[in-house]
Amino acid sequence: MRTVDIEVTVNGEVYNKTVPVNQTLLRFLREDLFLNSVKEGCDEGECGACTVIVDGEPVNSCLVLAAELDGKSVLTAEGLAKDGRLHPLQEAFLEAGAVQCGYCTPGMLMSAVALLNTYPHPTRDQIRKEMEGNICRCTGYTRIADAILLAVDKMEGQDA
Amino acid sequence: MLGQFELYMPTDFTEACALKAKGARPVAGGTDVYVNRHGGKDRDPEIVDIKLLKELQGHSYTEGHGLDLGALTTHRDIETWDVIKKKYYAMFSGCSQVGSVQIRYRGTLGGNIMNGAPSADSIGPMLVHNAEVTVAGPNGERQIPLETFYTGFKKFDIQPDELLTRIRIPDVPENSGSAYYKYMRRGAMDLALMGVSVYLELDGDVMRNVRIALTTSAPTPVMSHSAEAVLEGQKISDEIIIKAAEAVASEGKPRSSWRSSAEFRVRLLHDITILVLHEAIERAGKSFEAKAESIPMRLYPGQDGLKPRPKEEV
Ligand SMILES: Cc1cc2nc3c(=O)[nH]c(=O)nc-3n(C[C@H](O)[C@H](O)[C@H](O)COP(=O)(O)OP(=O)(O)OC[C@H]3O[C@@H](n4cnc5c(N)ncnc54)[C@H](O)[C@@H]3O)c2cc1C
Ligand code: FES
Ligand code: FES
Numbered sequence: 182m183r184t185v186d187i188e189v190t191v192n193g194e195v196y197n198k199t200v201p202v203n204q205t206l207l208r209f210l211r212e213d214l215f216l217n218s219v220k221e222g223c224d225e226g227e228c229g230a231c232t233v234i235v236d237g238e239p240v241n242s243c244l245v246l247a248a249e250l251d252g253k254s255v256l257t258a259e260g261l262a263k264d265g266r267l268h269p270l271q272e273a274f275l276e277a278g279a280v281q282c283g284y285c286t287p288g289m290l291m292s293a294v295a296l297l298n299t300y301p302h303p304t305r306d307q308i309r310k311e312m313e314g315n316i317c318r319c320t321g322y323t324r325i326a327d328a329i330l331l332a333v334d335k336m337e338g339q340d341a
Numbered sequence: 342m343l344g345q346f347e348l349y350m351p352t353d354f355t356e357a358c359a360l361k362a363k364g365a366r367p368v369a370g371g372t373d374v375y376v377n378r379h380g381g382k383d384r385d386p387e388i389v390d391i392k393l394l395k396e397l398q399g400h401s402y403t404e405g406h407g408l409d410l411g412a413l414t415t416h417r418d419i420e421t422w423d424v425i426k427k428k429y430y431a432m433f434s435g436c437s438q439v440g441s442v443q444i445r446y447r448g449t450l451g452g453n454i455m456n457g458a459p460s461a462d463s464i465g466p467m468l469v470h471n472a473e474v475t476v477a478g479p480n481g482e483r484q485i486p487l488e489t490f491y492t493g494f495k496k497f498d499i500q501p502d503e504l505l506t507r508i509r510i511p512d513v514p515e516n517s518g519s520a521y522y523k524y525m526r527r528g529a530m531d532l533a534l535m536g537v538s539v540y541l542e543l544d545g546d547v548m549r550n551v552r553i554a555l556t557t558s559a560p561t562p563v564m565s566h567s568a569e570a571v572l573e574g575q576k577i578s579d580e581i582i583i584k585a586a587e588a589v590a591s592e593g594k595p596r597s598s599w600r601s602s603a604e605f606r607v608r609l610l611h612d613i614t615i616l617v618l619h620e621a622i623e624r625a626g627k628s629f630e631a632k633a634e635s636i637p638m639r640l641y642p643g644q645d646g647l648k649p650r651p652k653e654e655v
Contacts, residue, residue, distance in 0.1 A: 202348035203344065203346055205343065225376045225380065226372055226440065226441075226443070229441065229443060232443055238417075238446045239443050239446060240443050240446055241443045241447075243375075243379070244372055244376065246390075248350070292442065292443070295442065310529075311442055313528075313530055314440065314441020314442050314443045314444065
């Protein structure tokens with residue numbers, strides 16, 4: 182089985198790794214880097230639980246090969262907290278009750294990060310549209326949208 | 342699980358063509374290829390990743406010439422590009438409704454064409470906008486209208502040693518309008534149960550250069566030339582629009598599946614045609630800057646705009 186050497190930045194740290202060509206980014210992050218926030222739901226792009234950000238773009242890590250990552254930069258939920266403090270989105274998810282079983286949460290967070298990069302002040306409609314690729318079995322989504330709006334307020338507060 | 346395979350990531354175009362010629366499966370965004378592998382439907386022993394080929398990269402718009410889209414252009418590129426909303430609204434509609442944001446960042450136009458699904462959302466819009474594809478191989482390149490590029494279910498006018506490299510779409514005049522309506526059973530993340538695309542130009546209240554394409558209504562995305570003929574050169578009226586809808590409904594050949602019966606789909610074709618025709622006509626009457634404004638849907642003569650579902654307030 183062929184392998185590929187990659188140099189990839191994950192959550193700000195540079196890794197030099199040799200990966201099998203048929204390894205998905207999802208498996209690489211979980212099994213080689215032990216980043217277990219990255220969840221496998223469907224393994225076919227439907228659920229969004231495996232969402233991570235590659236070079237600023239949210240992707241389903243179950244549909245990306247680790248071999249494609251040479252020279253790229255990946256962000257997972259583990260990379261959100263800074264200096265021992267949760268990211269405003271993480272705080273807001275807890276405060277708004279947007280986490281129940283929590284299985285969808287890391288993927289939701291990463292999609293929310295991407296959403297706020299595109300729309301710093303999203304409407305509820307924009308939230309629904311941009312988060313359409315993340316399924317939640319528990320919350321009914323309303324509190325997730327509430328949490329994102331709360332995070333926007335928190336981030337405003339930080340800027341001031 | 343993706344199963345075992347050998348992976349090639351060439352930067353040289355002829356090398357990629359040679360790999361494809363000896364059976365390697367091209368992969369662009371992988372949103373079809375890797376899904377099929379995960380499911381075990383596809384076990385090609387070799388994969389050639391074509392994302393590093395510059396011949397397939399880039400996308401631009403030039404006044405007077407229109408769009409030059411590399412096969413690797415993603416649905417998200419189209420969705421977020423302002424010229425698309427102003428001039429090629431049906432394409433905005435189609436590409437912005439593919440899967441999810443994550444899928445749209447990876448899924449490409451080339452992959453949407455070459456996957457050959459009758460439900461592919463970007464194809465009807467590209468057909469009505471007169472897209473032409475370029476396929477290239479070791480013996481040079483050929484330009485083929487997208488309409489004749491499809492030769493059957495998942496069959497194309499392409500040789501084993503050729504790749505789809507670019508898609509060209511002509512510029513449009515300001516008196517043109519286009520629309521695509523995707524009928525889904527869910528609000529998101531669903532395939533088109535049925536779709537209709539329309540492009541037309543308005544000369545006063547006379548419709549010209551009318552093009553109509555149907556999604557999920559035949560083994561490939563298809564044009565409805567009989568409905569185009571009903572409208573071509575005619576004045577806008579409810580009667581003529583209904584006649585065109587009847588022509589579309591009698592031309593479409595949807596099949597029954599677990600998703601819905603053929604009868605329901607024929608009725609859908611009829612009603613969706615009316616909706617998209619109204620939408621394209623409204624858009625044709627607006628300036629480029631205003632074409633992206635929302636247009637109320639109208640189905641029956643004399644009916645006020647169908648109210649879109651109320652938007653939630655923040
Ligand atoms: C969860 C999910 C939801 C989806 N929803 C939709 C939807 O709503 N609407 C829709 O239309 N599609 C949908 N799709 C299907 C898919 O995302 C699109 O068809 C997409 O455009 C495929 O592009 P790709 O680059 O990922 O193709 P790939 O998977 O890379 O390739 C698809 C096929 O095209 C061939 N190919 C790709 N590029 C070339 C080329 N340049 N030359 C020759 N052959 C080539 C490949 O060999 C393969 O056979 C969905 C997929 C998923 C996983
Ligand atoms: S595990 Fe990747 S989208 Fe479900
Ligand atoms: S919190 Fe359980 S799936 Fe979302």
